[in-house]
Amino acid sequence: MVLNVETLKKMARAIANTSNDEIGCDDCFEFIDIFVESELHGKNPAEAMHLVEEHLNHCMNCREEFEALLDAIKATSEKND
Numbered sequence: 001m002v003l004n005v006e007t008l009k010k011m012a013r014a015i016a017n018t019s020n021d022e023i024g025c026d027d028c029f030e031f032i033d034i035f036v037e038s039e040l041h042g043k044n045p046a047e048a049m050h051l052v053e054e055h056l057n058h059c060m061n062c063r064e065e066f067e068a069l070l071d072a073i074k075a076t077s078e079k080n081d
């Protein structure tokens with residue numbers, strides 16, 4: 001998928017429309033991909049991403065998933081460079 005400002009804005013709005021401030025693991029997994037992309041491309045993650053960070057701070061499951069994914073992608077991009 002293409003990551004751009006419009007996508008991030010759309011996500012931020014979708015999250016803002018949820019009834020409470022916290023996202024669940026299912027939502028989190030979807031956003032982790034985009035979060036990782038943002039990190040790797042040196043973009044400043046949009047407002048929405050802080051919800052992912054919040055979730056990662058108290059959900060070990062998603063945190064491990066996130067870190068594993070980040071490591072895997074970093075390893076791949078280092079090889080490619």
Ligand SMILES: [Zn+2]
Binds near residue numbers: 026055063
């Ligand atoms: Zn979770």
